[in-house]
Amino acid sequence: GQQLNQSPQSMFIQEGEDVSMNCTSSSIFNTWLWYKQDPGEGPVLLIALYKAGELTSNGRLTAQFGITRKDSFLNISASIPSDVGIYFCAGPPTSGSARQLTFGSGTQLTVLP
Amino acid sequence: GAVVSQHPSWVICKSGTSVKIECRSLDFQATTMFWYRQFPKQSLMLMATSNEGSKATYEQGVEKDKFLINHASLTLSTLTVTSAHPEDSSFYICSAESPAGSDTQYFGPGTRLTVL
Numbered sequence: 001g002q003q004l005n006q007s008p009q010s011m012f013i014q015e016g017e018d019v020s021m022n023c024t025s026s027s028i029f030n031t032w033l034w035y036k037q038d039p040g041e042g043p044v045l046l047i048a049l050y051k052a053g054e055l056t057s058n059g060r061l062t063a064q065f066g067i068t069r070k071d072s073f074l075n076i077s078a079s080i081p082s083d084v085g086i087y088f089c090a091g092p093p094t095s096g097s098a099r100q101l102t103f104g105s106g107t108q109l110t111v112l113p
Numbered sequence: 114g115a116v117v118s119q120h121p122s123w124v125i126c127k128s129g130t131s132v133k134i135e136c137r138s139l140d141f142q143a144t145t146m147f148w149y150r151q152f153p154k155q156s157l158m159l160m161a162t163s164n165e166g167s168k169a170t171y172e173q174g175v176e177k178d179k180f181l182i183n184h185a186s187l188t189l190s191t192l193t194v195t196s197a198h199p200e201d202s203s204f205y206i207c208s209a210e211s212p213a214g215s216d217t218q219y220f221g222p223g224t225r226l227t228v229l
Contacts, residue, residue, distance in 0.1 A: 033217060042206045042220035088156065100147055101218055103156045
């Protein structure tokens, strides 16, 4: 099946710094989704990407759908303490009728004051 | 819009008992819902796909007789963990497909199950 490799696994940054994380796959995706999960909560959708090359912003967050359709990155600018959490990339299969998401392993972000 | 709720948010039960978890789409209808399990410091692992009006589709390695799924209406899916054991303790999360059919899923807040 399709697999997503997400990096880095964890990040410790100072408040105000910019953050970048990415996801790669050996197979293509038609949709890339970025979620954030706070402790004890379900994932919350941050950004959805549907087209290769697409660059989409949501406030301080920016995500891009790679041209090869095998990668995506998420940037967070001017980080603040509430950005702390686990960030997951995810995507549905490109073949077959199944629509379940494949998740990356997650990036644990810690923002130091 | 696209709000998904789960109930209960946490539950503690004795080994051998059964626990039912509800997943509801509050402001949209969901033909398909998904059930995930997440262990500490790990990613979400899909357990099964819940289809309204038909049998659920289980992922490899997930026992369908242990994890009973019922999708009785377009806004409700339930997961029943039967004869729960301590190794079933986990964070169970459901999701529902976007009503726009855009491959996007919206997640519930999760249910923390602890089996003593």
